[in-house]
Each structure stands twice: as C-alpha cells, then as structure tokens.
Amino acid sequence: DxxxxxxxxNRITKTGKRIMLECSQxxxxxxxxxxxxxxxxGLQLIYxxxxxxxxxxxxxxxxxxxxxxxxxxxxxxxxxxxxNQTALYFCATSLLGGGTDTQYFGPGTRLTVL
Amino acid sequence: xxxxxxxxxxxxxxxxxxxxxxxxxxNSAFQYFMWYRQYSRKGPELxxxxxxxxxxxxxxxxxxxxxxxxxxxLFIRDSQPSDSATYLCAMSAGDYKLSFGAGTTxxxxx
Numbered sequence: 103d104x105x106x107x108x109x110x111x112n113r114i115t116k117t118g119k120r121i122m123l124e125c126s127q128x129x130x131x132x133x134x135x136x137x138x139x140x141x142x143x144g145l146q147l148i149y150x151x152x153x154x155x156x157x158x159x160x161x162x163x164x165x166x167x168x169x170x171x172x173x174x175x176x177x178x179x180x181x182x183x184x185x186n187q188t189a190l191y192f193c194a195t196s197l198l199g200g201g202t203d204t205q206y207f208g209p210g211t212r213l214t215v216l
Numbered sequence: 217x218x219x220x221x222x223x224x225x226x227x228x229x230x231x232x233x234x235x236x237x238x239x240x241x242x243n244s245a246f247q248y249f250m251w252y253r254q255y256s257r258k259g260p261e262l263x264x265x266x267x268x269x270x271x272x273x274x275x276x277x278x279x280x281x282x283x284x285x286x287x288x289x290l291f292i293r294d295s296q297p298s299d300s301a302t303y304l305c306a307m308s309a310g311d312y313k314l315s316f317g318a319g320t321t322x323x324x325x326x
Contacts, residue, residue, distance in 0.1 A: 106259075133312065142224060144304065144316040145260070152312070192259055196312075203248045203308035207259035 105129045106208035108193050114214045115183050123178045123211050125193030132197065134176040135205060136160075136168060139190040148191075151176055183215045219243055222305055222317025230325050235292035239305035239317045242286065246307040246315070249281050251290045254302045254319065263303070264290065295324045 106127045115121050125134065136148040147160030149168040157168055165187065169177045180187055190212055194205040222239045229235055237251075247268055252260035264279040266272045266288075272279045280289040288307070292299055305317040 142318055144220075144222075144318040145314075147313065150312060203310065203312070203314065204250055204262055204265055205314055206262065207252075209259045210257075212257075 106193060106195055106206055108191075108208040108211050110211060111209065112212045114216065116216050117184055119183050121180050121183055121213070123180075123191055123193075123213070125176045125178070125208055127174050127193075127195045127208075129195050129197075129206060130173075131195035131206070132173065133195060134170065135194040135196075136166075136176070136178045137192045137194065138162065138187075139192060139210075145192065148178065180213075180215075183213075185215045188213060188215045217242065218318075219315045220305065220307060220317045223320055224318050226321040226323060228323045228325060229295055231295060231297060233295050233324075235290075235295050235299065235322055235324070237290040237292075237303050237305075237320050237322070239288050239307075240286055241288075241307060241315070243307075243309065243315070244283075244286070245309035246283075247310055248308040249279070249288050250306040250308075250314070251277075251279055252304040252306060254304060256301075260304055292322075297324050297326045300324050 135150045137145040151157045151170045167179045193208040196205045220241045249266045251264040253263045254260040269283045276293045278291040300323045302319040302321045304319040306314045
C-alpha cells in the first residue's frame with residue numbers, strides 16, 4: 103500500500119501550458135515537500151510546507167507555485183511550462199518532531215514539456 | 217562547489233562482491249546522515265539512517281560516518297542483482313532541509 107501517492111505518473115505537455123501535479127499521503131505527517139530530479143544533479147527542493155498555513159520556497163521555486171489543500175494534500179503547479187522544466191518530480195513527507203529528518207518519497211511524476 | 221559530493225559512477229560489480237559507496241560534504245553542521253536507494257522509475261526509499269559519527273549495520277548494509285573528515289560511506293556485502301539501483305546520500309543539520317548527493321548508479325552482474 104502506497105503511503106505517498108502522486109498523480110499523474112507521466113505527463114507530456116506543451117510550452118506555455120499550466121499544469122498541476124498532485125500529492126496525497128496517508129502517513130499522517132505534518133511536513134510535505136516537492137523536489138525535482140535531473141540527471142547528475144540529484145534532488146533539488148522546490149517548495150516545502152510544515153502545515154496547511156505554512157508554505158516556503160526552496161532552492162528552485164521560480165516558475166512553480168504550490169497549494170496545501172489539507173494536511174494530506176500538497177499540489178505543485180507550473181504556471182507556464184517551459185522545456186527546461188522537463189524532469190522527474192517527487193513529493194516527500196516527514197514527521198514534525200520525528201527527530202531524524204528522514205523523508206519518505208512518492209513514486210514520482212515524469213514530466214515532459216515540448 | 218556543491219555542499220554534498222558523490223561520485224555518480226556508474227559502478228559495476230559481480231554478484232557477491234562488496235559494494236563501497238561514499239560521499240563527502242562541506243557543512244560541519246550536518247548531524248543526520250541517510251542513504252536512499254532508488255530503483256529505476258521509482259521514488260527514493262530510505263535504506264539507512266545514522267546520527268552523528270559512527271557505524272550502523274543492518275543485514276548486508278553498513279553505514280559509516282566520519283564527521284572529522286566530513287565523509288560518509290555505505291558498504292553492501294554479498295551484493296545481489298536486486299541491489300542494482302541508484303544510491304543517494306542525504307544529510308541534514310537537524311532542520312527541515314535535506315541536502316542530497318547526485319547519486320551513484322550500481323549494477324550487480326549475475
């Protein structure tokens with residue numbers, strides 16, 4: 103059973119289109135994150151949220167926005183997609199006060215912008 | 217210079233060999249150290265977690281942290297084809313943020 107789910111799993115879109123990637127979790131964690139992964143660059147943090155009313159920019163937030171609809175749901179939007187946003191996108195969660203800072207990842211969304 | 221450096225490989229070993237992976241880092245505030253395993257077309261999954269310096273063993277996996285040298289390692293004994301994956305190191309200063317290495321791709325040949 104998947105604790106962190108992402109939809110869609112694959113998406114092909116065109117330059118200039120607005121798209122939304124969705125993340126849901128059943129782990130009961132407070133914190134949620136969005137990352138992108140590019141070959142050779144590892145994981146880069148886009149946005150993170152500690153609770154529904156707390157949203158923060160990460161390293162590479164330009165061109166992205168997020169919405170925390172509920173404790174269990176965190177969406178990432180690309181306002182006007184461009185080809186260099188082609189990447190793997192991962193949602194992750196962690197537990198506030200867990201003491202370890204470990205994060206748990208969803209299966210990812212492969213996004214292609216033509 | 218990246219905060220966390222990890223050789224991307226690729227690394228190819230025969231079944232049964234010991235796999236040795238490592239990362240170096242520059243931020244002396246890091247105190248939580250993790251290894252994630254990522255299979256192709258999957259999300260990273262937590263493999264090992266270590267706090268501060270020292271060793272931790274879990275079955276065929278051993279994680280080592282040397283904070284004085286800012287160097288962490290992961291050893292996989294008796295490697296199996298199912299260990300073929302990308303291994304990412306990650307570390308944290310105890311705040312929200314994980315800093316990741318770029319990942320090392322490992323192939324274990326049957």
